[in-house]
Amino acid sequence: PADASIEGITLEAPKDAAHGDLATNAAMVLAKPSGLPPRDLAQRLAPLIAVDSNVAAAEIAGPGFINLTLERAFWPRVLRMVLEQAGEYGRSTIGQGRAVNVEYVSANPTGPMHVGHCRGAVFGDALANLLAFTGHAVTREYYVNDAGAQVDVLARSAYLRYREALGEDIGEIPEGLYPGDYLKPVGEALAETYRRDLLEMPESEWLPLVRGIALNKMLDLIQDDLAALGISHDVFFSERSLTEGHDQIADTIADLKAQGLIYTGSLPPPKGKVDEEWEDREQLLFRSTEFGDDMDRPLVKSDGAYTYFAADMAYHRDKFRRGFNDMIDVFGADHSGHVRRMKATVAALTGGRATLDVKLCQLVRLFRGGEPVKMSKRAGTFVTLREVVDEVGAGSVRFMMLYRKNDAPLDFDFAKVTEQSRDNPVFYVQYAHARASSVLRNVEGVFPDLRSGGRNLAEADLDRLNDDSELALIKRIAHFPRIVEAAAAAHEPHRIAFYLYDLAGDFHGLWNRGKDSPQLRFIYDSDRELTRARLALVVSTQRVLALGLGILGVDAMQELH
RNA sequence: GGUCCCGUAGCUCAAGGGAUAGAGCAUCUGCCUUCUAAGCAGAGGGUUGUAGGUUCGAAUCCUACCGGGAUCGCCA
Numbered sequence: 001p002a003d004a005s006i007e008g009i010t011l012e013a014p015k016d017a018a019h020g021d022l023a024t025n026a027a028m029v030l031a032k033p034s035g036l037p038p039r040d041l042a043q044r045l046a047p048l049i050a051v052d053s054n055v056a057a058a059e060i061a062g063p064g065f066i067n068l069t070l071e072r073a074f075w076p077r078v079l080r081m082v083l084e085q086a087g088e089y090g091r092s093t094i095g096q097g098r099a100v101n102v103e104y105v106s107a108n109p110t111g112p113m114h115v116g117h118c119r120g121a122v123f124g125d126a127l128a129n130l131l132a133f134t135g136h137a138v139t140r141e142y143y144v145n146d147a148g149a150q151v152d153v154l155a156r157s158a159y160l161r162y163r164e165a166l167g168e169d170i171g172e173i174p175e176g177l178y179p180g181d182y183l184k185p186v187g188e189a190l191a192e193t194y195r196r197d198l199l200e201m202p203e204s205e206w207l208p209l210v211r212g213i214a215l216n217k218m219l220d221l222i223q224d225d226l227a228a229l230g231i232s233h234d235v236f237f238s239e240r241s242l243t244e245g246h247d248q249i250a251d252t253i254a255d256l257k258a259q260g261l262i263y264t265g266s267l268p269p270p271k272g273k274v275d276e277e278w279e280d281r282e283q284l285l286f287r288s289t290e291f292g293d294d295m296d297r298p299l300v301k302s303d304g305a306y307t308y309f310a311a312d313m314a315y316h317r318d319k320f321r322r323g324f325n326d327m328i329d330v331f332g333a334d335h336s337g338h339v340r341r342m343k344a345t346v347a348a349l350t351g352g353r354a355t356l357d358v359k360l361c362q363l364v365r366l367f368r369g370g371e372p373v374k375m376s377k378r379a380g381t382f383v384t385l386r387e388v389v390d391e392v393g394a395g396s397v398r399f400m401m402l403y404r405k406n407d408a409p410l411d412f413d414f415a416k417v418t419e420q421s422r423d424n425p426v427f428y429v430q431y432a433h434a435r436a437s438s439v440l441r442n443v444e445g446v447f448p449d450l451r452s453g454g455r456n457l458a459e460a461d462l463d464r465l466n467d468d469s470e471l472a473l474i475k476r477i478a479h480f481p482r483i484v485e486a487a488a489a490a491h492e493p494h495r496i497a498f499y500l501y502d503l504a505g506d507f508h509g510l511w512n513r514g515k516d517s518p519q520l521r522f523i524y525d526s527d528r529e530l531t532r533a534r535l536a537l538v539v540s541t542q543r544v545l546a547l548g549l550g551i552l553g554v555d556a557m558q559e560l561h
Numbered sequence: 562g563g564u565c566c567c568g569u570a571g572c573u574c575a576a577g578g579g580a581u582a583g584a585g586c587a588u589c590u591g592c593c594u595u596c597u598a599a600g601c602a603g604a605g606g607g608u609u610g611u612a613g614g615u616u617c618g619a620a621u622c623c624u625a626c627c628g629g630g631a632u633c634g635c636c637a
Contacts, residue, residue, distance in 0.1 A: 008578090016580075025579065028617060038617065062580045063617065108637065148637055270633050271562040283634075294564050294633090301635045308637050336565045337632050360566070363630080404574075407566060409630075411573075420599050423586060431599080438597085486577060498575065502584085512601060521597070560599085 004033040013479060020059065020067035021475070024049075027064040038064025075471060076462030078478040082540040083458040090481040090547055094488065095136030101319050102128045104330035105226065105233070106143040109218040110154045111180055113225040113385040115375075116332065119410065120361045121385075122401040122553070124330040125231045126493040127359070129551045134488040139324070140233045143315060146215050147239040148308060153177060154218065155211035161187025162198060162210070186217045228389045229397065230553050242314045249306050252314040252349070253284070253299060261287045261348055267295060286313070291344030309338075313345045316356070320346070325354045328491065333362045357491055361406045367413040392417045395554040399426040402497045402552050420560075425501050429545065430557050432504035435511060436542035437558040439522045443535060446525050450532055457536040464533045467520060469510045473537060476506050480544050484551070493552065500548045507541050 009030070014023045027042035034041055039060060046058040046066050057069040082089045104124020107117045125140070132138045145151070157178040164170045165187040173179040190198065190213060198206040219236065226232065242248045256262050265285055269278045285296040286309075299310040319327055327346065331338065339358045346356040366373035366383060375382040389397055396417040403425050404410045420427050444451045465474065480499070487495035514521035522534045546556040 010577085010579085012577080012579095014580075015576075015583080019580070023579085025618095028579085031617065065580065067580095145637060150637065267634055278634085281634075285634095298634055303635075305635090307635075312637095333566070333631055335632085335637090339565070360631095362566070408574080409567080421586095422600095425585085427599085428585095435597085442597085490577070494575095498584090505584085509601095511597065514597065515593080515601070516596095518596075523597090 001033055004030055013475075013482075014065075014067065017472075017475075019061060019065070020057070021070045022068040023065050024068070025065060027060075027066060031064065042066050072466065072471075073463065075474045075478070076465065078474055079462055079465075079536050079540045080458045082477060082543055083536060086543065087547065089543065090484045091133055091135075092481065092485050092488070093135040094485055095131060095134050097135060097137050098326055099139065099324050100131050100136045100326040100328065101139050101141055101322075101324040102131070102328045102330070103141045103143055104128075105222075105231075106145070107222060108145050108150055109215055109222060110150055110178060111218065112182055112221050115364065115366060115383045115385055115388050118229070118385050118388065118397065119364050119401045119406075120330045120332055121226065121229060121231055122398045123359065123361050123406050123493065124328075125229075126398070126402055126496075126552050127328065127330070127491055129553060130484070130488050130493050130496065133551055134485060136326075136488075139235060141235045141237055141319075142233040143312075144215075144219065144236050144238050144240075145308075147243070147311060151211055151215060152207065154214050155207050156203075158183050158186045158190065158214040159198070159206065159210050162190040162194075163187075165191035166196060166199070182221065183214070186214050189213065189217065225385050228386060229394050237315065237318075239311050239315065242311055242318070243306075248318060249310050249314040252317050253310070255317070256286060256313075256348055259348060261290065262299075263287065265296070267298070286341070286345070288341045288344040291340070291347055293340040293344050297341050309341060312338075312342065313349070316342065316346055317349045320350050320354050325350075327354065327356045329356065329358045331358060331360050333360050336360055359406050359491060362409040364401070364410045364412050367411055367415075369415040370413070373414075388412075388414075395430070396426045398552060399429070399497060399554050402494050403501075405492070405494050425497070426554075427560075428508075429500045429504045429549070430554075431560055432507045433542055433545045433549070433556045434558060434560045436507070436538050436545070439535070439538050443523050443531065446523055447528050447531055450528070450535055457532065457539055460532040460536045461529055462533050462536055464530055465537055469506075469513055469520070470534075470537060473503075473506045473510055473541060476503050477540055477544050480548070496548050496551050500545060500552075503541065503544060503548070507545075 009024065009026045011022055011024045011026075013021060027045055028038045031038040031041055036044075042060040042064045046060055049055060049066060049068065050058040054070050054074050055068050056071045059067045059069070061067050085091075102124055104127075105113075105117060105121045107113055113121070128138045128140050153176065157173070160170050160173065160177065161183045164184070190210060193213070194209070198210065223232070253262055263285055264282055266280050266282050267285070281302065283298045283302075284300045285298055288297050289295065297309055298307055299313075301307055316327065329342065339360070342358060343356050346354055366375070373383065392414060400412055400417055401410070416424055417426055418424075420431075422428050440451065465471070480503075483495060483499045487493060510520070511522075518524075522531070522538055524531050524534070542556075549556045
């Protein structure tokens with residue numbers, strides 16, 4: 001019927017290759033509106049689809065699927081495209097240049113990054129890469145929590161190190177201050193800049209000075225750690241800047257008040273948990289329950305200062321005012337309670353014109369040869385991000401952090417990620433890329449003129465790639481653009497990692513077939529043209545591996561050692 | 562007690578509402594011993610936590626339970 005909706009109709013590659021190259025559910029979806037049984041409708045649709053010159057067969061199967069088999073001649077064109085588009089293959093314009101703000105890491109600037117920050121950092125960065133690759137105008141942002149009590153603690157800790165640097169014996173670091181050695185250089189820098197001047201001042205005077213310097217030093221430290229992972233942000237947004245000069249938090253509250261979403265009241269104590277300290281108190285509240293939150297949220301603390309949440313509201317309002325209609329926050333799982341209220345905030349402050357997706361990264365558990373690595377902040381035995389990167393390399397860390405859905409917990413084993421076997425996906429994928437490079441190196445001894453690769457390979461007689469394993473590999477390569485778009489749309493970079501593992505598997509499989517059947521080897525010394533066609537396949541595979549690894553931020557190696 | 566996340570093969574995990582739920586490891590059976598080092602081919606293994614519901618069709622969406630984790634005004 002002319003007015004039937006096409007919503008829900010898909011055309012996609014079936015999981016099972018026996019169901020053809022593409023399949024559509026159109027007949028099943030349209031059965032009801034057309035008043036025909038699905039298979040009958042399929043009978044009428046299939047011949048219409050088969051008219052397309054790329055379609056070799058349109059068959060009806062199962063409950064009413066129409067399975068399409070493409071002409072064999074279609075597949076070589078995929079390789080030609082990969083070779084001609086080079087680094088552009090798989091790039092998409094679905095983002096249409098929309099400005100997307102990805103906020104990730106945002107670790108408190110009170111010390112070096114520890115391993116717990118690692119997953120969110122890598123996830124956010126890869127997601128940003130993925131969105132950039134699909135035509136979004138991405139801004140990578142770090143929210144610097146430089147306004148809370150923890151940065152005053154940082155300043156006091158640094159002040160102690162300053163006194164130490166001036167020769168004083170400070171003894172044990174008192175409970176409640178940061179004990180780490182990383183503050184010693186800050187103390188020394190303070191001593192160099194201020195000599196003994198700070199000793200003469202009351203805390204109210206030295207604290208802002210020390211805080212500013214300590215904060216900058218800590219941010220330097222964090223940026224170094226991130227750089228070791230290949231991460232750099234475009235914007236470091238200061239929480240403190242929200243109230244310096246002009247009070248944006250007050251503006252935000254005023255906005256919401258105008259909508260009747262702010263009131264003064266008291267919250268019920270948590271149920272099921274006895275809290276002796278609880279006292280009933282009137283406070284300024286945001287009516288987040290209007291948006292599905294289970295409790296309204298306080299904006300002002302008992303000492304009169306804004307809550308962290310109030311600042312975060314103003315921060316998201318600021319993002320929207322900077323032109324971001326799409327925002328993504330990457331949080332650790334311990335911030336899950338924050339999600340509802342932030343979504344409520346964005347909905348209220350933007351009148352529903354902006355989207356906020358919050359990606360929660362679950363915990364990473366560290367292992368060494370199957371044994372859990374014990375960590376304790378108090379004992380100072382927690383593992384820093386830098387230690388992990390130094391031990392196994394940035395590429396391995398990144399790949400492993402992405403070889404899992406963000407909302408599932410992840411086990412990271414130091415021994416496993418350096419193992420050279422199929423069981424280690426990082427190695428398996430990188431080895432495929434290195435193997436492709438080795439083919440190109442080796443061809444030089446047989447057909448020196450084929451070494452150059454690239455464009456002239458696109459002119460090879462690609463129809464000669466007609467072994468099933470070769471075709472399977474070409475089809476996998478053909479899927480790449482769709483995988484990229486789906487991963488971007490779902491904000492799920494792990495799909496790229498899994499795809500690369502499958503692609504590497506196909507490539508290794510084809511390679512191994514050359515063991516039993518020498519005529520299937522990439523370099524076939526009695527047939528130059530066949531070798532040329534196969535090099536086109538090898539180079540295409542290598543390109544797609546490199547593109548995918550590029551999105552994940554993992555180096556593609558020419559050889560492994 | 563409330564809220565959020567998770568529950569899929571012995572283990573670790575995949576799977577845009579699609580067809581017979583897939584990989585790796587482990588197990589079992591063959592093969593390979595340098596031809597392209599970091600092996601190969603094949604097999605077995607499942608009531609997708611339980612019970613309902615929505616749908617032509619559910620691991621996927623909804624409801625209620627069970628189990629594990631996170632979190633619960635003034636920390637960030």
